[in-house]
Amino acid sequence: MLNNIFVIRFLGFLGLIGISLLFYSILMEVPHSMQEVQLPEAETQVYSVWALPSEEVTGRVKKLMGGLRSEFGGPQFEPHVTVVGAIRLNEVEARDKFQKGCRDVKKYSATVKKVDTGTFFYQCVYLLLDPTTEVVEASARCCSTFGFNSSSPYMPHLSLLYADLTDEEKKKAQEKAYTLDESIGSLSFQITRLALYKTDTEDKSLKSWEKIEEYNLSTN
Template sequence: MVKKNVYSVWAFPQEVLTPRLKKLMEGLRSEFGEPQFELHVTVVGAISLMEDEAYDRFNKACENLKAYSATVEKVATGTFFYQCVYLLLHPTPEVVDASAHCCTHFGYQNSTGNLHSSL
């Protein structure tokens, strides 16, 4: 039996922005009682792959991928545990293209079309 694990691809904000964003997220977390985990933008959601396949796809996805700017459009809510309250990103061409580029390499179908920053 082939062992698969669940992987996702995250983008991280510039270090200079991290304290400001963490403060915002802590306020939202305390107000809504959400779990705490590392501040990130989900580029590719959870996908089941073999480890070597995940590494290969990640390395190929990183080729020709550059850092991009993203701005928060609004605070949004969802029904998934880690997405009960999140920051919805403005879907600029750079944000959408980076997600589409990575999703293509991972064979991931984005069901919502939304890009978000997790609490």
């Protein structure tokens, strides 16, 4: 009888040791496992910085853009002058760089030289702007903050139509722009705001394009 009790107690003691060793091994493994866990990287998107004209000029240009779309098609978008071209970042980085870049830019003037046409979808028909020092410097300062390097010299412009047209159709659209607004080729306006936009250039419908943040420029 005593032998049975001893055996039972001994087995119970061994069981406690086994359970203790099991918990100890689990606790030892937890830090190791935690070190192996890697947090997912923040999702990146394509962003651009746009210069926005005054409300009055925006309304005038929108009317012209609508007239062109009614005949030549294409998606609707806000009148703007691209300051920083498409660059891939996560949203936190994009917002931070946008705020820093805007602080170095003051309100500035822009003047249209002519209605012109380009060679691809996003530069189908546009208002070519005079590349004055202040226009070019506004872009250069923001591009520097974003670390954006363009493969070609900055060509300031305000797009009127996004579309894939033939050269003949582009010429007709160019002529219609002057018909719809005779003095548009000599328009001068103030750039008073910059905006950060999400602009996936693969999405030609522009349905995924979205304004993320806007900044009112100071005068001094």
